[in-house]
Amino acid sequence: MTFTTRFAPSPTGHLHLGHAFSAWCAWRRARAEGGRFLLRLEDIDATRCRPEFAAGLLEDLAWLGLDWDGEVRVQSAHLAEYAVALEGLRARNLLYPCFCSRAEILRAQGAPHDGEDVVYLGICHGLTDAERRRRMADQKYAWRLDVAAAAKQVGAMRFFEEGMGWVEAQPARLGDVVLARKDVATSYHLCVVHDDAVQGVTHVIRGEDIFASTHVHVLLQKLLGLPIPVYAHHRLLTDSAGKRLAKRDGAATLRARREAGEDAAHVLKQLAEAFSG
Numbered sequence: 001m002t003f004t005t006r007f008a009p010s011p012t013g014h015l016h017l018g019h020a021f022s023a024w025c026a027w028r029r030a031r032a033e034g035g036r037f038l039l040r041l042e043d044i045d046a047t048r049c050r051p052e053f054a055a056g057l058l059e060d061l062a063w064l065g066l067d068w069d070g071e072v073r074v075q076s077a078h079l080a081e082y083a084v085a086l087e088g089l090r091a092r093n094l095l096y097p098c099f100c101s102r103a104e105i106l107r108a109q110g111a112p113h114d115g116e117d118v119v120y121l122g123i124c125h126g127l128t129d130a131e132r133r134r135r136m137a138d139q140k141y142a143w144r145l146d147v148a149a150a151a152k153q154v155g156a157m158r159f160f161e162e163g164m165g166w167v168e169a170q171p172a173r174l175g176d177v178v179l180a181r182k183d184v185a186t187s188y189h190l191c192v193v194h195d196d197a198v199q200g201v202t203h204v205i206r207g208e209d210i211f212a213s214t215h216v217h218v219l220l221q222k223l224l225g226l227p228i229p230v231y232a233h234h235r236l237l238t239d240s241a242g243k244r245l246a247k248r249d250g251a252a253t254l255r256a257r258r259e260a261g262e263d264a265a266h267v268l269k270q271l272a273e274a275f276s277g
Helices: 017-032 051-064 075-091 102-109 129-136 147-154 188-198 208-224 254-259 264-276
Strands: 004-007 036-041 095-098 142-145 158-161 165-168 178-181 203-207 230-234
Touching (some): 004 017, 004 203, 017 036, 017 051, 017 203, 017 230, 017 254, 017 264, 036 051, 051 264, 075 095, 075 142, 075 178, 075 188, 075 208, 095 129, 147 208, 158 208, 178 188, 188 208, 208 230, 254 264
Parallel strands (some): 004 036, 158 230, 203 230
Antiparallel strands (some): 095 142, 142 178
8 A cells, every 4th residue: 555645724715834744754754665745735724725825835835845646635625525424424323513612611610721622621512413403503503523432432442543553542532523514525533534535544643732533533444344554643843932822823824934034944954953952
């Protein structure tokens, strides 16, 4: 089987050095293995994703000399595929509608939450069918995966993490995750496992901030009868204060660095030093 990995950014802004590091780690490994490096645009968030950002990230990768194999897969062109997978889970009674806002979920946790992963405590899990139908008629809602019921169906799960070995999957650590919304008929968790399977991805190389989500992804892979790839979660690049680079915090973009006269060779040297350091 050909070694195949991918870089799957969301075009919600221009790429910064942290994105470049993730792309470079995957690209470098694929080329070292004589395998394939794929590019996928995770653009299902129509309110934040823009064509100019999609075009910009292609330019940034090309400027760095990171080439990819085959056509770029664009998730928004495959919504019908995700709908089929979602309906299969709904038919198995593994989904339920949730009407909670993020603020309500945070209040239910009863403590400040500094991380990005908000654990859902099943507030809407026990609603009656009649109550669900009534509220779905005029309220926003999300379809959540009943993780406990799903895990019961598939039994024990594990995945191979490079550098760690076999890891027992514990999908409940994120609670009942969202798989679709009323206005967006899919979610990151559902799309990523479907696309990795469709594209023949054998190794997923991405940042350690996604490690917790991997436990949910393995559950979905088992539920949907998809192959489980080998995983590798690299460290994240941080700023001078030790905070990871992020779009929302105004991390310097590759475009800005290029326009300021920095050359690609210097950026690639930084990436190599970060990988070795």
